[in-house]
Amino acid sequence: MLWTRELHCVREGTTALQDVELSVAKGEIVALTGPRGSGKTTLLGCLAGLLPHRGEVWFDDIPVHELPAGVRDRLRRERFGRVSDTPELLPELTGWENVALPLLLNGTGHRTARRAATEWLERLDAGDCARKRPAQLPRHRQQRVAIARALVHGPAVLFADEPAAPLHQGDRAQALRTLVAAARSHTITTVISGRPDEVAPLADRTVRLLDGRITAIDDSATATGSACSLSA
Ligand SMILES: Nc1ncnc2c1ncn2[C@@H]1O[C@H](COP(=O)(O)OP(=O)(O)OP(=O)(O)O)[C@@H](O)[C@H]1O
Numbered sequence: 001m002l003w004t005r006e007l008h009c010v011r012e013g014t015t016a017l018q019d020v021e022l023s024v025a026k027g028e029i030v031a032l033t034g035p036r037g038s039g040k041t042t043l044l045g046c047l048a049g050l051l052p053h054r055g056e057v058w059f060d061d062i063p064v065h066e067l068p069a070g071v072r073d074r075l076r077r078e079r080f081g082r083v084s085d086t087p088e089l090l091p092e093l094t095g096w097e098n099v100a101l102p103l104l105l106n107g108t109g110h111r112t113a114r115r116a117a118t119e120w121l122e123r124l125d126a127g128d129c130a131r132k133r134p135a136q137l138p139r140h141r142q143q144r145v146a147i148a149r150a151l152v153h154g155p156a157v158l159f160a161d162e163p164a165a166p167l168h169q170g171d172r173a174q175a176l177r178t179l180v181a182a183a184r185s186h187t188i189t190t191v192i193s194g195r196p197d198e199v200a201p202l203a204d205r206t207v208r209l210l211d212g213r214i215t216a217i218d219d220s221a222t223a224t225g226s227a228c229s230l231s232a
Helices: 040-047 069-079 095-105 110-123 139-151 169-185 196-202
Strands: 002-011 014-020 029-033 054-059 080-083 157-161 189-193 205-210 213-218
Touching (some): 002 040, 014 213, 029 040, 029 169, 040 157, 040 189, 069 080, 080 139, 095 110, 095 139, 110 139, 139 157, 139 169, 157 169, 169 189, 169 196, 189 196, 196 205
Antiparallel strands (some): 002 014, 205 213
């Protein structure tokens, strides 16, 4: 459902990706690992249609690389979800308003959007964040709100760039498990970057990057039911 051909990306004179060929099946959870600067963020950005590149990126039968900017933006808004290593919430909005944003931008009515946002916050064990503004929440609660926002519109694909990075050790594993469990239960294809010891056990397949190239693909890491339980 998501694949690249001869993907090549140069960022301010640095070759950040070269000849990346990757395909991700519907509902698959792919872990992206590699040292700092290996190209994980760049690859996620190219897959999500956020960064200019050479080569091809396909989502189902849609050539994302050929889409005009407006159509690509719409595809991203409607079919993709994104979590980064910082919560990136709007400070003036409450938790539920932040979560509801993708629905409201897609034209969903206020009441329906509020209900869906509240349900997702509860599903992610963050119901208490609904009425609070980001400044009233600790970082790990903010990140839960950001995860709910990435999932609320039922995206086909979730791009998660080191989503546990801002969290304390004790919160990291649970946040990752929650995210992956939610993706699995809604058959959301997911590409998630992070530390190999944290993301590989949750994924169906691990793709390792080094200096912008894929150096290994490991499909031996089969996620267990317990690792992916929403309540774990
Ligand atoms: N905004 C940017 N402008 C210019 N070059 C960049 C930018 N972001 C990344 N790069 C370069 O692109 C290459 C890949 O970086 P990228 O951030 O994709 O790697 P990464 O594996 O995600 O690293 P990290 O774990 O540090 O986030 C690196 O050489 C980096 O210096």
